[in-house]
Amino acid sequence: MSDTTTAAAQAPAPQDENQLILERREKLKALRQAQQDGKGVAFPNDFQPSHKAEQLFAEYDAHATEILAGMNVTVKVAGRMMLKRVMGKASFCTLQDASFGSSGGRIQIYVKGEDVGEELYAAFKHWDLGDIVAAEGLVFKTRTGELSIHASSVRLLTKSLRPMPDKFHGINDQEVKYRQRYVDLMTDESSRKRFVARSKAVSGIRDFMVQHGFLEVETPMLHPIPGGANAKPFTTHHNALDQQMFLRIAPELYLKRLIVGGFDRVFEINRNFRNEGISVRHNPEFTMMEFYAAYWNYQDLMTFTEQLVRDAAIKAGDSLQLSYGGKPVDLSKPFERLTILEAIAKYTEAGEGAYNAEWLINALRKLGHTEAKHHLSTRSLASLQVLYFEETVEDKLWQPTFICEHPVEISPLARESDTKPGVTERFELYITGREFGNGFSELNDAEDQAARFKAQVDAKDSGDDEAMHFDHDFVRALEYGMPPTGGCGIGIDRLMMLLTDSASIRDIILFPALRREA
Secondary structure, eight states: OOOOOOSOSSOOOOOOHHHHHHHHHHHHHHHHHHHHTTSOOSSOOOOOOSOOHHHHHHHHTTSOHHHHHHHOOEEEEEEEEEEEEEETTEEEEEEEOSOOSTTTTEEEEEEEHHHHOHHHHHHHTTOOTTOEEEEEEEEEEOTTOOEEEEEEEEEEEEOOOSOOOOTTTOOOOHHHHHHTHHHHHHHOHHHHHHHHHHHHHHHHHHHHHHHTTOEEOOOOSEESSOOSSSSOOOEEEETTTTEEEEEOSOSHHHHHHHHHHTOSEEEEEEEEEOOSOOSSSOOSEEEEEEEEEETOOHHHHHHHHHHHHHHHHHHHHSOSEEEETTEEEEOSSOOEEEEHHHHHHHHSSOGGGGGOHHHHHHHHHHTTOOHHHHOGGGSOHHHHHHHHHHHHTGGGOOSOEEEEOOBGGGOTTBOBOSSSTTBBSEEEEEETTEEEEEEEEBOOOHHHHHHHHHHHHHHHHTTOTTSOOOOHHHHHHHHHOOOSEEEEEEEHHHHHHHHTTOSSGGGSSSSOOOOOOO
């Protein structure tokens, strides 16, 4: 029994996977024995391809059959064998390499016994789908016009011990796609394209930042004090220092130390870690970009962030007209800017109730909020407004919208407005009903920052697990003087979800967090 394909038009009957693995192991055993007998190498590593599939299509696919034949082009290629048709004295197989484009990284190989040798051809007929195969030969076109390689030699470079998912069904279990991303990538072209788009977008973001005078930096992943955001940290212990450490929840406080040190514009693209829930929007480790610019305020940040998002969309997919979940998203128009209260007025029927604490408490109770869990009666009016906004407005913000002027009490690192007491110069960017970024004019008053840290400590002592710690060294840094500064954090994973029309954050993280397999 063999799991190689035939020219049959119908789907083959399912075969026992364990039996197929056993057969492949027997084939590898024979290869090892042949190596001991001096007849080849089981896992050779002396082959280097001269071309990838996409190069070949770009260079030769436009040529007519007769012209291509006269060019006499010899190439070397290698890749995973995805298809195979054995037809007596001649056969076809398709190799898939790491190139991308219209070819999908695939090139067809024509293998004939009299060209490669009957002994090698006989062996080739028993190679399996999934094997890594090398071929050398002439570039030509078949009678149907398909660009192919007429092999003068073929080699088995790596024996695949596990069968590929059958080409008729692929991987149907989404969790298997996440757990075995390597199989997902080799069998699903849309998955490969998604991660290529991600790579292009992130590279484009880096280029965009550098072009605008920002310096890329790296700050610690292990923090002695968790800070920079309100979130639950992962904790660990450093044995040599004999002290508790935390995986960073945000790089903010270290990046602002660099502004104090004299770097006017800095950014970092890296992982953050938050010990919180897992959902289609959340992964415990995720990629963020944070950037800080001296002498910018939150208005400057919004303008720049808008430009950055557009540039990333062009780099990822060449268009500002996106579709997400079947609904259009237009990045070409100016992003709307609303305060929290303006957004409530636009998207709800709250009216004057939005300015009345009792009305908001009753409305939130109807939405399922309880005193025991949400402490409604002790919240300030501004805090109730934010909670009501989150429950009733967020998911309506489909087109790009900046929501501005958050209360001081929930913005411990943001500068308070000089003209509107109680609110900060802060914004959050929403698209498709989700938050994509958070930025503000930075608080650079050391005494004010110390007071806000103290309020956060009081909140933590009262049971708020996500409240910040008091970072004495950061206050000390501010005491040396930090210039007026604007800073912003952008969720790279969520941005990639938008740019690739992905429903779950797991679709754009190569190896998302999953419960350990039983």
